[in-house]
Amino acid sequence: MLTATHTTPLISCRDVTKTYVMGTQKVHALRGVNLTFERGEMTAIMGPSGSGKSTLMNLIGALDVPTSGVLEINGNNLAKMRPNDLADLRNETIGFVFQQFNLLGRSSALTNVRLPLRYSRTPIADINARAAECLEMVGLGDRMDHRPMQLSGGQQQRVAIARALAGSPSLILADEPTGALDTKTSEDIMALLTGLGAQGITVIIVTHEQEVADYAARRIHFRDGQIEFDERSGT
């Protein structure tokens, strides 16, 4: 895999389109998107449902490949990668945070955080220490043996963030990370995510809540598969 220098953008999209075929009908989810995301940047992606923001997330998350155009993550052109390379890219470069946390219900917090490391090249001896370290980072050092059922929603989302951080990713992709949480907890989670940007991790959040989007320095609005506007605050 190519390793890009730190001067190139982490993600660059050039004329990216995505078309789904549903029956006999073609759905144009993305109609030519040009975007770059710099390292350490925190971005909120907004837009009504069907605007193409989820499609973009799937592409940036290397879960899917574009129909046309070039999408590069860390200098790797997704269109030229095989499924196993995409899996490795997700494992090494990207951390996912979901609205519903997606934790393994029967496993402890520690086991959940260990999961991505098990699929990585991390030596088995180092896995436990790294997982514990990530739980400390999100403030759950004393809850490692708890199962998701024994944790509050905010704590569960912290475990999910620890899991996303385990592989030392360059990119955190959060899909409605506060959608299932109350206001106070949401603020805590957003503060945690904002802190990651300060550590040089690129954070991209998909949300429809303006309060959440306000945490991000950059906000991109989508409509009908295209960028409606791309604004930066404070600059």
Added chain:
Amino acid sequence: MKYGVALLSALEALRGNPMRSFLTMLGIMIGVASVMAMMAISEGAARQVDAQISALGANNLTVRPGSSQRGGRSGGAGGATPFTDDTITDLRNEPYALAVTARINGAGTVVAGETNWSTNIYGVNADYFISQDWDAKEGRILDVTEIASGDTVAVIGNTIAETLFDGSSALGQRIRVNNVPLTVVGVLETKGQSNFGSDRDDVIVIPIVTARNRVLGGHPTTPDYVSNIEVSVTPGYDMTRAQDELEERLRIIRRIRPGKEDDFRVFNIADFIRARSSTQATFGILLAFTAAVSLIVGGVGVMNIMLVSVTERTREIGLRMAIGARSQDILGQFLFEALGLCLIGGIIGSMLGVGAAELASKLGDFPVNISPFIALVSIGASVLVGLFFGFFPARRAARLNPIEALRHD
């Protein structure tokens, strides 16, 4: 594929749903147990046949006089001219003949002290002990001189020794067989029941000359008659060929013209036992087949549960893929889960199979043979079932689209 994580995830899944895992295994257990029990039973039957054949001694061909043919009238079995000592001498020169036993059979009453007993009396030559692979456990067998000179000596079977002497040594004792006094020189090794249910130790063996001249009586026309011949075939010599050559030789000795029927019969007793056991073997195959079907039904149960498990855990599969599991990792995880069910089920099932076979042998009174090989085959079969029926659900899991899987509820 990362085997560690696949195995670990599979075990976690099995442990997480113990009741379901157990019920799914139950099908495999029953299948493996029945395969194992059936194999043990048919193997046991096969061993028994082998034991019966080897108990007959070396590879023996038995010759008996057939019916006589005179003017179109059949004289009935044994009606033909008997064999003689010359026949024996002649057959000894045949290349395949390791030993040629001459024997006359009879029955009689044996008396020792106050006890008397009805038994079988065999008059034999020295080769008898070779072809029967029979030695004395006390004393000795008959020697060539005693046989040639018709001495009044006898070796007795174990049943006779126990009946007449009841614990005390039989050696040197005088017995009267059909009123002829004989000296016991040996007690034969115990042979147990014959294949046809008679007690082979209920016998008195004496020199053939003594039998002819004094104990059993002679033949009206042939003083040196022999009623039975047993030819032991040299090991390595083809039995069928030996039998053909023996028949050919006997036709020459007995001057049977071409086109005429034989007036003797040559049997290979091992063939009779094999023929009888082939029915048993067919039955065994049928049973094993039925057992295999039950194992397959168990496998279908595993496939069914695995498909349910894949559907239930679609989101988990999507998550694993999103955080970097390759599709082989997912395939491995579900394959290991199915294999785990079948392997554990197979091991428990083979234990149950041992129990079932033991029970069958006690209740049904037939021999079973439980070997590590059978256990290995049964467990191996269940692992194959796991691979075969686990593959389809595992492939379905591995082929899920991560985006759709994550959205599944």
